Amino acid sequence: MNEPRHLLRATIIWLVATVVGLVVAWLLGTQLVNWGTIPAVASNRATDVDQVLGLFALLSIPVFMLVVVFGGYAVFQFRSHGRPDRDGPATRGHMPTQVTWVVISIILVVFLFGYGLVFYNQIQSASASNVLVVHVNGEQWLWNYSYPQYGDNAYSTTLVLPVNRPVRFDITSTDVQHSFWIPAFAVKQDAVPGQTTHISATPTQLGTYEVRCAELCGVYHSYMETPVQVVTPDFFDSWIATLQAGESASISSPMNTLAWMARDADTRSYSAREGWAA
Amino acid sequence: MRKLVPSYFAGAILGAIGFILGSQFVVHFIGVGDEPDGINFDQQSLVIGFIGLLLGWLIGIGAFKYPFTWLLARKDPDHEEEMRLAGKDDGAIRYFRFTTDHKVVGIQYLVVTMIMLALGGLGAMLIRTELITPGAKAFPTGTYNTIVSMHGMIMILTTISFFIGPFGNFIVPIMIGARDMAFPRLNALSIALLIPGLVIFMFTPFLGLVIMNGDGGGVQTGWTIYGTIADQTGVGMTSFAAGVLLIGASSIMGAVNVVTTVMTMRTRGMTWTRLPMTVWGIFGAALLAAIGTSSFSVDLLMILLDRVYKTSFFYVAVGGDAAGAGGGSPWLSQNLFWFFGHPEVYLIVLPAFGIVIDILVVFGRKPLFGYKTAVLGIMGVVVLSFLVWAHHEFVSGWAPEIRPVYMATTEMISIPTGLIFLVALGTLWRGRLWMTTAMLFALSFIWNFLIGGITGVFLSDVPADVQLHGGMFVTAHFHYTMVGGALMGFFAAVYFWFPKMTGRMMDEKLGKIHFWGTQIGFNVAFLAMLYAGLQGMPRRVADYAPIFAGANFITSIFAYLLAASIIVFFYNVIASWVAGEKAVANPWGAKSLEWMVPTPVPLENFEEMPVVASGPYDYGEPADTKIPAAGGGSAGQAAG
Numbered sequence: 001m002n003e004p005r006h007l008l009r010a011t012i013i014w015l016v017a018t019v020v021g022l023v024v025a026w027l028l029g030t031q032l033v034n035w036g037t038i039p040a041v042a043s044n045r046a047t048d049v050d051q052v053l054g055l056f057a058l059l060s061i062p063v064f065m066l067v068v069v070f071g072g073y074a075v076f077q078f079r080s081h082g083r084p085d086r087d088g089p090a091t092r093g094h095m096p097t098q099v100t101w102v103v104i105s106i107i108l109v110v111f112l113f114g115y116g117l118v119f120y121n122q123i124q125s126a127s128a129s130n131v132l133v134v135h136v137n138g139e140q141w142l143w144n145y146s147y148p149q150y151g152d153n154a155y156s157t158t159l160v161l162p163v164n165r166p167v168r169f170d171i172t173s174t175d176v177q178h179s180f181w182i183p184a185f186a187v188k189q190d191a192v193p194g195q196t197t198h199i200s201a202t203p204t205q206l207g208t209y210e211v212r213c214a215e216l217c218g219v220y221h222s223y224m225e226t227p228v229q230v231v232t233p234d235f236f237d238s239w240i241a242t243l244q245a246g247e248s249a250s251i252s253s254p255m256n257t258l259a260w261m262a263r264d265a266d267t268r269s270y271s272a273r274e275g276w277a278a
Numbered sequence: 279m280r281k282l283v284p285s286y287f288a289g290a291i292l293g294a295i296g297f298i299l300g301s302q303f304v305v306h307f308i309g310v311g312d313e314p315d316g317i318n319f320d321q322q323s324l325v326i327g328f329i330g331l332l333l334g335w336l337i338g339i340g341a342f343k344y345p346f347t348w349l350l351a352r353k354d355p356d357h358e359e360e361m362r363l364a365g366k367d368d369g370a371i372r373y374f375r376f377t378t379d380h381k382v383v384g385i386q387y388l389v390v391t392m393i394m395l396a397l398g399g400l401g402a403m404l405i406r407t408e409l410i411t412p413g414a415k416a417f418p419t420g421t422y423n424t425i426v427s428m429h430g431m432i433m434i435l436t437t438i439s440f441f442i443g444p445f446g447n448f449i450v451p452i453m454i455g456a457r458d459m460a461f462p463r464l465n466a467l468s469i470a471l472l473i474p475g476l477v478i479f480m481f482t483p484f485l486g487l488v489i490m491n492g493d494g495g496g497v498q499t500g501w502t503i504y505g506t507i508a509d510q511t512g513v514g515m516t517s518f519a520a521g522v523l524l525i526g527a528s529s530i531m532g533a534v535n536v537v538t539t540v541m542t543m544r545t546r547g548m549t550w551t552r553l554p555m556t557v558w559g560i561f562g563a564a565l566l567a568a569i570g571t572s573s574f575s576v577d578l579l580m581i582l583l584d585r586v587y588k589t590s591f592f593y594v595a596v597g598g599d600a601a602g603a604g605g606g607s608p609w610l611s612q613n614l615f616w617f618f619g620h621p622e623v624y625l626i627v628l629p630a631f632g633i634v635i636d637i638l639v640v641f642g643r644k645p646l647f648g649y650k651t652a653v654l655g656i657m658g659v660v661v662l663s664f665l666v667w668a669h670h671e672f673v674s675g676w677a678p679e680i681r682p683v684y685m686a687t688t689e690m691i692s693i694p695t696g697l698i699f700l701v702a703l704g705t706l707w708r709g710r711l712w713m714t715t716a717m718l719f720a721l722s723f724i725w726n727f728l729i730g731g732i733t734g735v736f737l738s739d740v741p742a743d744v745q746l747h748g749g750m751f752v753t754a755h756f757h758y759t760m761v762g763g764a765l766m767g768f769f770a771a772v773y774f775w776f777p778k779m780t781g782r783m784m785d786e787k788l789g790k791i792h793f794w795g796t797q798i799g800f801n802v803a804f805l806a807m808l809y810a811g812l813q814g815m816p817r818r819v820a821d822y823a824p825i826f827a828g829a830n831f832i833t834s835i836f837a838y839l840l841a842a843s844i845i846v847f848f849y850n851v852i853a854s855w856v857a858g859e860k861a862v863a864n865p866w867g868a869k870s871l872e873w874m875v876p877t878p879v880p881l882e883n884f885e886e887m888p889v890v891a892s893g894p895y896d897y898g899e900p901a902d903t904k905i906p907a908a909g910g911g912s913a914g915q916a917a918g
Contacts, residue, residue: 038813045741048741053736056735067728071725078706078707078711084711084712086710087710088642088644090897091645092648092649094647097704102693112738116740119739123741124678176507176510177507181748183814186741188744189673189744190673210823214816216498218423219420221419221819
């Protein structure tokens with residue numbers, strides 16, 4: 001058996017494995033969303049990020065298979081049973097292979113960078129008109145929201161957003177660094193004490209999602225999680241009106257998924273926090 | 279009994295006395311209790327106590343003996359005295375005192391890193407026990423945060439010496455044909471500082487129990503110790519900063535020593551292009567350690583000053599005032615940390631690159647495929663790794679416009695990393711693969727690091743990173759590079775060099791059990807964790823929503839399997855060390871210099887300095903390429 005046939009066989013296996021891998025990844029990718037096990041795609045930003053993740057996953061399959069197939073082929077084809085009694089061929093490199101490898105990896109990197117940059121700019125360019133500004137203030141261990149466009153009373157610990165209206169979050173923190181994360185919106189931005197940071201998104205799906213803290217911020221970091229509700233513009237207006245009237249800011253949460261938090265609600269309270277600090 | 283006087287036992291006793299004297303000096307003469315939060319055991323006294331501990335320890339192990347006799351105007355030490363300092367005719371006690379012989383230091387490092395690996399692994403098991411089902415049941419959340427922090431710090435900070443310590447000290451000097459490191463005393467000092475550093479550092483979780491009635495001990499900040507939360511944490515943080523400053527100093531000393539040794543101590547004929555890749559990998563890692571660790575030390579010093587003397591480098595908010603009354607900068611802390619933190623992970627994995635390539639060559643029985651390509655890969659990573667740190671701050675809000683630059687550099691670093699895969703595949707292709715346990719671990723490095731690398735590319739992209747940052751996806755990616763990459767490389771290195779370092783063979787059958795348990799346990803556990811990350815599970819949480827329960831259960835179960843297999847490894851190491859089959863000088867038929875000296879390696883390694891006539895990878899070619907001088911002894915055992 002000579003060299004070219006090994007190469008040919010491994011190449012064919014690689015191509016087949018790549019095709020199979022792509023099909024499996026495609027099916028799995030669409031099914032995971034359908035099963036609802038990965039976060040919902042509920043903002044323009046999340047739609048873009050979803051595309052980026054999908055493309056990266058598909059691109060990584062031929063690369064992954066290349067290493068696995070050629071490495072695996074070598075392991076199974078060229079292994080010796082016990083200590084080998086002679087050496088392999090004295091090849092010290094193959095310039096065309098090395099050059100091709102470098103060129104292809106440079107092309108891949110340039111493509112990834114260009115693609116990432118296009119999406120980055122698309123995501124960064126905020127929509128101009130009718131932007132809802134929400135001030136987010138993280139403190140140990142809850143999120144406070146205020147809507148400066150709606151007066152001093154528009155303050156809440158539950159985030160409520162109208163659907164299809166661009167939102168700009170102005171984020172800061174009272175004590176330590178937190179990270180404001182809405183997985184369904186693909187929104188994440190650190191809350192830094194003494195600074196204000198910004199991130200924008202447009203919610204596109206009605207529903208209830210989670211706001212989480214993604215930066216270790218102390219004892220009850222795990223419980224720094226509250227709902228975000230995306231509602232119709234009418235509902236939002238009436239809710240804001242309630243706030244402006246100075247009435248209770250809480251709204252009934254229809255979610256079951258967050259019921260797990262309720263049982264630990266006391267541990268997230270201020271008294272628990274005071275107890276820790278003392 | 280007299281033999282025990284300069285030794286670790288004397289050092290431990292004098293260190294304890296020094297700690298009490300130092301801390302009590304502050305208590306009685308400088309004053310206590312002036313902290314606003316009423317800490318009765320002043321942080322200041324703790325710091326002075328640690329200085330006392332360090333001095334007592336160094337006196338006890340005999341580190342000051344020679345500097346002082348030199349200061350007292352006696353003659354310079356002659357060769358005889360140097361040999362005594364290197365532990366000549368000392369027996370086993372030389373492993374328990376200040377000894378300059380690089381092989382003794384290498385073994386000391388090997389034992390210390392294995393103990394730390396076991397302790398860090400214990401932390402991982404506690405974490406997985408907490409996370410096996412939803413609900414914070416096993417530990418209070420504060421204790422859990424301490425465990426998470428300690429696990430991360432133990433693994434990251436003490437695995438610095440994973441390779442540079444045991445193999446950089448023991449193997450590298452012999453590989454390049456040197457009698458010892460360039461600075462043997464500095465070498466002995468680096469392990470002498472590491473041990474008290476580790477003791478202080480490991481003591482932090484219990485500090486609260488012992489001194490402050492259970493209040494404020496432990497470090498609850500994660501391994502990133504961002505300044506704002508570090509300023510808020512209890513007295514354990516001060517102790518941690520002091521301990522890790524010592525570890526950092528030790529690591530910088532070790533790194534400088536390795537760099538100097540490789541640059542100046544190579545024997546005749548050992549040109550840069552004849553260095554084994556192991557030396558290149560450890561050399562590159564040492565360059566990173568020397569520069570990166572300095573940045574981290576500055577970070578720790580600032581935290582220490584912030585806490586003890588209220589300097590306010592990082593301290594921002596006072597009493598709930600968000601206007602930045604403290605005047606500090608949280609981003610400064612992040613930048614100082616990550617300027618160290620990212621090179622740090624490459625510093626851990628670079629030696630693994632070199633070692634894995636060397637092992638593939640030895641057990642593939644084929645010359646290295648593309649020597650210059652491999653060097654380019656390693657040195658390319660060294661250069662680029664200092665230019666990527668801000669990708670950890672894509673969501674920090676720090677200068678958002680600069681993000682595409684770091685996206686570019688981060689994606690670029692996949693090019694030199696990819697070269698390592700090309701070299702590995704090219705070397706395997708058409709070799710004669712000998713499936714020893716060392717070879718299996720080297721092969722598993724390729725698989726695992728491939729997954730780590732590909733998931734890393736996902737994280738380099740700004741929009742994708744914004745979603746995945748701070749979540750379990752990052753944790754899983756990171757463990758694929760650190761455990762799947764570096765730890766597998768470490769296992770491969772232990773199986774490979776154990777015969778040379780201890781004179782005994784490791785048990786291959788137990789090795790295979792260790793290998794398969796590790797691979798299955800590790801891969802299933804962390805693939806499940808990658809999935810939890812895609813689901814949106816945040817890192818470092820003690821409790822989580824039911825949607826993540828399935829993935830976490832699988833991760834925990836297979837993490838236990840991983841731990842069980844590593845217990846097999848520890849058993850194998852101990853049993854083989856005590857009663858393993860005696861090793862010949864060159865059991866693998868390898869061709870680099872360390873296999874040409876007898877086992878056990880004599881003091882000063884070579885009777886006459888070897889002259890190297892060709893590279894270490896001459897397989898499949900006429901034999902007798904390397905000509906060790908008389909006394910090398912066992913060159914004939916190299917398989918042709």
